Amino acid sequence: MTPELFKMIANYGIMVVISGIFVWQQQVLFNKVFEILEKVTSTISKIENKLNNSDKLTGKGLELALTLKMQDIRWGLQKRIVKYILENNLKENWEIISRELAVIFEEKKQSYYTTFKDISDSVTLKLATEIMNEELEATHEIIISLMTDLKEKGTEEKSLYDVAQRSVENHFEHFENILTEKISKLAV
Structure with a gap:
């Protein structure tokens, strides 16, 4: 090599x-x-x-949005119902008023749903809508009962209109408190 x-x-x-x-x-x-x-x-x-x-709300943002919408519904309904009590002859216009109230409550349910359908997840949307619908249905029944009694007894006792107005205001305060508590648990 x-x-x-x-x-x-x-x-x-x-x-x-x-x-x-x-x-x-x-x-x-x-x-x-x-x-x-x-x-x-x-x-x-x-x-x-x-x-x-x-684009989906969660946590405190969702809680705030739900609470604000609930308060909007509360004040809108309360104002409208008090107006019906004070400015309408319930006995003469009962059929129209009761139908209008049913439509108004249904519109509030739909408004709540459409507000949150695009900004919350489907599970939260379903739970929030169920909570709101339950409270609105219970409130509708209470208001119809109150106004039916007022329609029948209010012609004789005019002071019942003031009592009915306070009852509506108290109920809606209770409505807001219940929903605020349920919303805070839901948004956690």
């Missing part, structure tokens, strides 16, 4: 070893890079999912 051939074999042998070590290091490095990229991709996916769902 000539020294030149020996030198060539040694050089190529060292190159093979160096190349092998380089390839091995690159493989280890790529594995680490791919692990990091996988974690980054997972995190970006979570962030993207969160951003895509950011």
Whole structure:
């Protein structure tokens, strides 16, 4: 073997070893890079999912929105019912008034649903709507009962109109308190 051939074999042998070590290091490095990229991709996916769902209210924002809408319904109904009591002849207009009240209560239910259908998740929407519908139905029954009694006995005793107005105001205060408590539990 000539020294030149020996030198060539040694050089190529060292190159093979160096190349092998380089390839091995690159493989280890790529594995680490791919692990990091996988974690980054997972995190970006979570962030993207969160951003895509950011138009849904949760927590305190949802509680505030539900409470404000409930108060809007409360004051709207209370004002309208007191107006019916004070400004209408219940005995003469009872059929129209009772139908109008049924429509008004139904509109309030629909208004509540349509307000929150796009800004809350389906489970919260269902629970909030059920809570509101239950309270509105109970309130409707109470108001109809109160106004029926007022229609029949109010012609003889005019002071019953003032009592009825206070009863409506008290009921709606109770209505708001109950719903505020239920909404605060729901939005947690």
